[in-house]
Amino acid sequence: MSARRKLVAGNWKMNGTLAANAELLRAVRAGADTAACDLVICAPFPYLAQTADALLGSTMTWGAQDCSAHAQGAYTGEVSAVMLTDFGCRWVIVGHSERRQYHAESSALVAAKALQVLRAGLTPIVCVGETLAERDARQTLVVVGAQLQAIVDALKEAGQAQWIARVVVAYEPVWAIGTGRTATSAQAQDVHAFIRQLWRGAFAGSADGLRILYGGSVKPGNAAELFAQPDVDGGLIGGASLKADEFLGIAAAAQAVA
Numbered sequence: 001m002s003a004r005r006k007l008v009a010g011n012w013k014m015n016g017t018l019a020a021n022a023e024l025l026r027a028v029r030a031g032a033d034t035a036a037c038d039l040v041i042c043a044p045f046p047y048l049a050q051t052a053d054a055l056l057g058s059t060m061t062w063g064a065q066d067c068s069a070h071a072q073g074a075y076t077g078e079v080s081a082v083m084l085t086d087f088g089c090r091w092v093i094v095g096h097s098e099r100r101q102y103h104a105e106s107s108a109l110v111a112a113k114a115l116q117v118l119r120a121g122l123t124p125i126v127c128v129g130e131t132l133a134e135r136d137a138r139q140t141l142v143v144v145g146a147q148l149q150a151i152v153d154a155l156k157e158a159g160q161a162q163w164i165a166r167v168v169v170a171y172e173p174v175w176a177i178g179t180g181r182t183a184t185s186a187q188a189q190d191v192h193a194f195i196r197q198l199w200r201g202a203f204a205g206s207a208d209g210l211r212i213l214y215g216g217s218v219k220p221g222n223a224a225e226l227f228a229q230p231d232v233d234g235g236l237i238g239g240a241s242l243k244a245d246e247f248l249g250i251a252a253a254a255q256a257v258a
């Protein structure tokens with residue numbers, strides 16, 4: 001039993017069509033139970049309006065997978081956090097490992113994006129995680145610590161105390177994303193406890209409220225054990241969020257341990 005409300009967020013990544021999304025959103029909405037768990041869909045930008053419409057009047061909320069580090073202006077192709085608020089967006093994933101890896105996003109850039117999200121009144125889901133080479137070299141906590149420290153530093157510099165409680169962190173070991181190879185619940189718990197400890201060192205009062213999601217090959221079959229860990233407050237779900245029964249199965253696991 002944790003004081004923190006569980007959160008399960010689907011990250012569709014660059015998948016979907018109008019027709020497929022309509023069916024997926026209908027099925028997820030029909031089966032969603034948010035009594036003890038927040039349920040979120042993070043869709044690609046062009047489908048956010050469709051997602052908003054499909055979830056209107058439900059207890060589910062939705063978010064984007066990225067946003068600009070800038071507030072507005074001459075940044076062709078970018079989408080600002082403020083634009084997202086026009087449509088009822090609530091969440092924005094920032095610093096996903098695929099963005100760090102394929103778009104060379106630094107921890108400083110990710111922190112700047114998180115601040116834009118917070119400034120717009122939204123909730124950033126800040127992703128951190130090590131590669132397999134880094135884990136093998138026993139650098140997991142060093143890498144995750146440095147990624148998180150960039151957010152801590154940016155929050156301290158911003159000096160907006162009310163932003164701190166809104167941040168959500170997602171621990172996603174890169175070697176577990178889309179590979180079918182999930183971290184063991186003990187591996188996840190170790191890193192989650194470290195993240196909370198680091199947060200406690202920076203913002204003592206908010207550490208117990210910080211929601212820390214696990215991401216990386218979460219499925220209905222392994223979700224319950226992961227979510228039962230004391231510092232695992234839900235999941236960021238990639239592949240399994242594209243199938244209504246799998247996403248709902250994971251959500252049910254979160255409900256059951258909440």
Ligand code: PGA
Nearest residue numbers: 177178216217237238239
């Ligand atoms: P996965 O992706 O569930 O497909 O491993 C998780 C993520 O990248 O957020």
